[in-house]
Amino acid sequence: MGQVSFWGMQHGLGVTSSTAAIAALIGMEYQIRTLISQPQWSDRTLERSFHKAINQYNRHSEHDSGSGLDALERVIKSNKMERDTVKNYTLMLERERLDLLRGTDKKEKFQFENSNEVIEVIYQRASQYYDAILLDVHSGNNSVIIDNTLGKSDLIVVCVNQNITLLEKYFDENKESWNMALNEVPHVLLINQYDPNSKYKVRNIMKKYNYKGKIITIPYNTEFKDHINDGDVKGYFSKNRNVTKHHDNYYFIKEVRRAAEMILTEIGVNTHIKSIERGAI
Template identity: 25%
Template sequence: MEVAFWSNIGGKNGVTSNLAGISIMLTLEKRCPSVLFENHCHMMNLERMLIRKRPSGLLKEEENYFYDHMGIDSLIKRIHSNQYSKETVLKSSLNFLNSGIYYIPQSKLMNKELFEYELNQVIHPFLEQLNDISPITFIDTAGSSNLSTKVILSKADLVVVNLSQDLQIIDHFFENYSSLTSKAVYLLGNYNHNSKFNLLNIRRKYHISKEQIAVVPYNIAFRDSLISGDTISFLLHNQKCERKDENYYFIRELKKAANMIYKRLGELNPSPDQKALRA
């Protein structure tokens, strides 16, 4: 199953950080394995959030070898030459949480426009191959100007629409992307419950059921973990934090958001592999 994390407005609504938090929490709470990748190049990517940055220049030659022989570049080349398999996908991925998460790192060597063009050429077989690795593929999906985004949004079983507490952004989504609402759930990123545009008021204004919308509160410790590459460690450490803990509210709401997506996936045309989502 493909789950596209997407926003109608780029750079404001926490698409990448929300995907990182949700996918990790699903693995920790539900033992729900997944494959992660981006269909675009950007600095604040999943790799930066999942891996602590090494000192500049350390193992530079080995890094270049990795991105030339593994990662999404390698898979694109193999698909073009019809030499890809489940094994090549696994070898091209980074493994986290005991194979709970496979992340296919984005290009560090390829030109941005060329990468987007090359991925778009193979996006259908690429997504099909990922289905052999895990029941769920989470995609950090760029805005609609990206070549493969239209295909991904059309093919996705679920679109996680990342919004904010800015009513203009929400209005823009419903005015321009109503075709996505039938398979959408909503996340309010960097959420502040003290705003007058809180979850309850947004639900009422836009007639969104409580089963379709959740929040990811702003949390400075989570933000710091994203920047330092300690996101998995932060969520592992705080997964079972108590009510008195300063991160309790954030963790509670992130779990609610993950559970919303988990339940929705379990309702969507389950195949034998997907029935595990209902367990």
């Protein structure tokens, strides 16, 4: 199966919230082992999005030096890595289905950048245990870890919004804002904060730019944003995953579900076989 990297050309595009939403739904609706992680320096927003679930399943998780990228770096340097070692250093979010690997506590960016090769090994070893690895990658192109992580991915989810300036950057024939990995690695376009009533809806974007690729959307949803701020992404999906089409949150859930299914299919997961009957949890 594979490694999926969520990435944006610039900051402020909802990359972390989309990673969290899709991961939470996959953890609830698919019988596969999924790992989520945020290989970034000085950013723990993905972890904070699942704060309540972390506290529910993991005792003494706050500032736990026994888990995460830094702890695994020490294991690698001591040559003690085994098939399920990464699993043993994660925080459980959904039993047997969704784990979170904490980010770094390194104080200096150059220290984290110098861990590039170690981080690559960590995710390579994780792929021996997990069916899907979802990574919230730092936006932009100014990092060797960004370049390496995207280049080693099986799928890149390029996050944009309906801002015409940003869309022009993505569809620019010269590809000046592209990461080089996009020329080699399969990718799909994800429109965050999506407004279906905008002039720049999916159909019109595809027509304007003569785009034949795959586009998924994550609509804006106030209640979901509140749950992100409350550290309760999992709680949002637990409460809303079975809502009917007349519910205010139905459209958001439907689009996240469609995005999750497309992403898993792209990395070789048979979503029909691996799906869990709704309401079974």
